[in-house]
Amino acid sequence: MRLRRSGPRALALAALAGAALVVAGTGALTSIAAGEPAATGHVREYWVAAVPVTWNVVPNGRNAIEGDTFTPDKTVFRTVVYRQYTKDFARQVGKQPGNEGIQGPLLHARVGDTILVHFRNLDTLNNQPHSMHFHGVRYQFGSDGSYIPGFSGPGANVKPGETFTYKLVAERESAGVWPYHDHSPSMMPSIEGGLYGALSILGPGERAPDHEFVVFLESHLGFMTIDGRAFVGNTPVFRAKVGDVVQWDVLALGDDFHTFHVHAHRWLTADGPRDTQVIGPAESYKIRWTEDTPGTWLYHCHVESHMMNGMIGIYRVSR
């Protein structure tokens, strides 16, 4: 890996900082470049299929804070989502704690790993092609999963009944959390339908948190949703106790920009502490803290109309 830099001071700081901080001495955001060593770690293998489900955005039919009620004809839809399977697609795997929404499995890896994702299109609902396009990782053209007329191969246009394997490498600069989503010719309706998920990559030597909470901000059926659900009572209730290391994986897709806020907590960015942070479509970040503030707290998008239209949940911290 070579880092672009503009002078010896930038180099000195880069040496201190390792991969994550590069000082752009001239205002440039600086990137990762040629000479990346081959992956040296393990191979992680996942089996993921696009499958039909019936999804209810507001299972309890109400907005507990404002008091509105909703009938199922406004909140339930048939759609296609990513679900995890055991080896060779033997059987579907249940959702993991912290990632129990409409989104696909939370795929885990560590820097240095090669990740093989075997994708099968089981879309018997719309009978459309689908794909998986991964952010944050290194891959060759065939594993891009994005449809470009005249260029793209089978991985960008997996027909119903077909299977394709994406080969991805978690580089040093892949550490963090990233979205994956359909990028086939049916991408537009598919993402609105829930065909997305998160990929979480630990750095070398980084410990896994005690709790990992996926917060996927999107809209469905006109509601503003977290993990495909709207309003307190439907959105995830995340739980931790004092002393736990908690990690929030915040991601967004669609058309909207959001400001993610957790009550009574702050986190440090390179520009100082924040308790509210912008996120736009396909952006993602992870936030970690060791919990020390017991209580029942709201987490929500702070765009008022989003919050009022469902993008709000509860985080309970016990002693």
Added chain:
Amino acid sequence: MRLRRSGPRALALAALAGAALVVAGTGALTSIAAGEPAATGHVREYWVAAVPVTWNVVPNGRNAIEGDTFTPDKTVFRTVVYRQYTKDFARQVGKQPGNEGIQGPLLHARVGDTILVHFRNLDTLNNQPHSMHFHGVRYQFGSDGSYIPGFSGPGANVKPGETFTYKLVAERESAGVWPYHDHSPSMMPSIEGGLYGALSILGPGERAPDHEFVVFLESHLGFMTIDGRAFVGNTPVFRAKVGDVVQWDVLALGDDFHTFHVHAHRWLTADGPRDTQVIGPAESYKIRWTEDTPGTWLYHCHVESHMMNGMIGIYRVSR
């Protein structure tokens, strides 16, 4: 305070940088955690009430740059705002220079301080409950000021005529500028009505600036406003002279994203110099410089329709 980190390099840099910079060696934004020492500083006490006012968004009735004119029926409304009082609510205090708009008082503290905000609901206009929810500071559940059905206490739902005291602690990571606002059941109309303000917390040993300018970006009556006013001639005229240390407290609430711009000036972020910077609802940042550029300058949101609809003002620098 313990910082989450992922390796010795991150630690080394964090040690250099102190509180404000944490190197996220694995792409994580890193937070403040358990073991925070108790507040060691002074107790600051404020008295703030929600009171009715008549507010004119465009007092001079015109957009000086485009030439449009507006009659008072389009620009004046009755609303409820936060205003500061002397001890025990004896009498209302006038607005401070640099913070003379619709927003509440600019509350000051220093890291280590405990802040007591005595809040009285004097809403005789709409007769609604109100509250104060503070960003950036540490507090226990009872001082959160946010309405959660079945959980929240009296501080989240202060009825007309009642008083509640919020107890807040300015931690090391509370340094900066933060919004406060209504988070009671009537939050939605109240924030649109102007029930918000700013909290400014100096770091340990940090000197106060010579001028502190509050720039609160919101919309009122369909105008895009700065401190509740629209168009040059109505929005604040901020003034400084060469050699002064000026601080801009930039905050936003509502539904909209903005890009704050000051002509002929730049500021440094961790990603290099900027003269225009995104801000979304409930985000906030402060910008400081020692003034050296005399002239009559525009400051404005650079979203074109916002600028054209009022979100623009003048900053005059004399020699």
Added chain:
Amino acid sequence: MRLRRSGPRALALAALAGAALVVAGTGALTSIAAGEPAATGHVREYWVAAVPVTWNVVPNGRNAIEGDTFTPDKTVFRTVVYRQYTKDFARQVGKQPGNEGIQGPLLHARVGDTILVHFRNLDTLNNQPHSMHFHGVRYQFGSDGSYIPGFSGPGANVKPGETFTYKLVAERESAGVWPYHDHSPSMMPSIEGGLYGALSILGPGERAPDHEFVVFLESHLGFMTIDGRAFVGNTPVFRAKVGDVVQWDVLALGDDFHTFHVHAHRWLTADGPRDTQVIGPAESYKIRWTEDTPGTWLYHCHVESHMMNGMIGIYRVSR
């Protein structure tokens, strides 16, 4: 130049980091201030005129990915744009590779330079006043180019047939990429019409990249455009080969926020690696990498409706 700081650690780190990184120990974004030395470098002189052109947003008449077609009455308009001239406006200069769109010339300078931009208004189409307002550089009031009734001078309101010279200084904190645009009384329609461009300033000792790609995000005729073009096949095809240093100059104007994404590549920000990054009106950043990933890649705004409405292009990397 004096940097505002809040303690010795901030100073130490600033010393390491040079101009680009200032640690805001108290959460403040810290700025550049008084005592700026006079420019010590060369004088760069440019001749730029506002001239009428006929512009086609979708020259091939189609959205290659979705298959829609468009007739010229929906895609062609007469407008006024910035174009570069040789000394004393002798003759118009062709567009540079990497900057071949509707936007004006890519103006180059280096920190320390004085930049003289001779601007001539040749708007025979709308017969309106125009100006040039530059971001990122230092100038005196007369070179601001922004119309303020009662204050501004001739440089803010250059009448058809007239010429004005803007004098700008590239300070140390001017390194980076910045927009310039009309800020005269006819600013609003002019920017929508394409009267904007980019200014690229190298740091002291910084090498120019092998390729510099200008990505200007705006909307025209209802299409979401890159450099004034919509859809793959019309937007720029950028090209590089493995080993080249490529630089992306990403800028936006107008009303919309975007998330810029390049497939199969990542870049480092102070908050860790990213492959998608928010940009709002008048914001700008540059991204550099040494290319090492051959393939045919999409670059696009990741706001779904923007991408689907034209804001997408192709980047081809050969071995």
